[in-house]
Amino acid sequence: MPALIGLEGVTKRFTSRAGDSVTAVEGVSLEIESDQFVTVVGASGCGKSTLLKLIGALLPPTEGRVLRGGRPVQGPSRDVGIVFQSPVLLPWRSALDNVLFPIEIMGWPVGKYRAEADRLIELVGLQGFEQSLPRELSGGMQQRVSICRALIHDPPLLLMDEPFGALDAMTREELGLELLRVWSERRKTVVFVTHSIAEAILLADRVVVMTPRPGRIVTTVSITLPRPRTLEMEFSEEFKGYAKLVRDAIGSTKGARP
Numbered sequence: 001m002p003a004l005i006g007l008e009g010v011t012k013r014f015t016s017r018a019g020d021s022v023t024a025v026e027g028v029s030l031e032i033e034s035d036q037f038v039t040v041v042g043a044s045g046c047g048k049s050t051l052l053k054l055i056g057a058l059l060p061p062t063e064g065r066v067l068r069g070g071r072p073v074q075g076p077s078r079d080v081g082i083v084f085q086s087p088v089l090l091p092w093r094s095a096l097d098n099v100l101f102p103i104e105i106m107g108w109p110v111g112k113y114r115a116e117a118d119r120l121i122e123l124v125g126l127q128g129f130e131q132s133l134p135r136e137l138s139g140g141m142q143q144r145v146s147i148c149r150a151l152i153h154d155p156p157l158l159l160m161d162e163p164f165g166a167l168d169a170m171t172r173e174e175l176g177l178e179l180l181r182v183w184s185e186r187r188k189t190v191v192f193v194t195h196s197i198a199e200a201i202l203l204a205d206r207v208v209v210m211t212p213r214p215g216r217i218v219t220t221v222s223i224t225l226p227r228p229r230t231l232e233m234e235f236s237e238e239f240k241g242y243a244k245l246v247r248d249a250i251g252s253t254k255g256a257r258p
């Protein structure tokens with residue numbers, strides 16, 4: 001069985017407005033198995049978002065190949081749910097109608113997905129807010145709506161680009177654990193980008209560590225902490241060991257750091 005996602009020697013170069021060539025991702029090879037929760041961690045500007053867009057076929061690689069199920073990806077697909085850093089909800093639609101929006105776009109029968117929308121909304125703790133407009137919800141609640149929206153058509157692959165980036169630490173941890181609950185219930189492959197080492201470890205089966213520009217993968221670390229994960233695990237020796245591994249891998253590419 002081929003891996004769900006395969007990257008083979010993938011390089012992505014952009015041309016800046018000044019006409020210079022910028023290598024955002026260079027020579028990345030990576031395999032992601034079905035049902036894995038993979039986090040990608042690295043400094044700002046190291047090519048994490050670009051990598052995620054390559055995986056989601058929102059961008060074509062300059063060199064190399066991106067495969068899904070052993071076949072080259074053609075373009076954006078229904079099999080993928082994407083959550084961006086900011087919620088991007090439609091302001092005039094209720095939470096429920098935002099969640100159901102992809103179904104409408106795909107021309108599927110909305111009524112049939114109503115129960116599923118309710119279930120997801122309950123799963124992320126938003127019951128009672130179905131009819132609220134985005135502006136009536138906090139940032140964290142809006143992000144929960146976007147997560148439901150990415151999940152409504154039950155895509156086997158979920159791509160998340162620093163989805164909790166704009167949130168305070170407490171909301172962030174709480175939402176992370178909620179996401180793990182959804183993932184364990186619905187079993188999907190998740191690729192989750194973050195610049196937080198602790199978040200990367202707490203959520204993942206495997207942490208992919210990227211170097212600063214041009215973005216390369218320095219190492220991947222398998223996380224064997226038991227599931228379900230809890231916040232207390234962050235204080236364990238095992239967790240601290242992982243954190244040191246990841247920090248050293250990032251640090252080793254930047255020169256000496258205290």
Ligand SMILES: Nc1ncnc2c1ncn2[C@@H]1O[C@H](COP(=O)(O)OP(=O)(O)O)[C@@H](O)[C@H]1O
Binds near residue numbers: 016022
């Ligand atoms: N569309 C683009 N055009 C030109 N340069 C880009 C574009 N997208 C990203 N870059 C550059 O590629 C590098 C990596 O960006 P990005 O993938 O967004 O990093 P990260 O998500 O890790 O912060 C940065 O130097 C960024 O300026």
Ligand SMILES: [Mg+2]
Binds near residue numbers: 048049050161
């Ligand atoms: Mg980014």
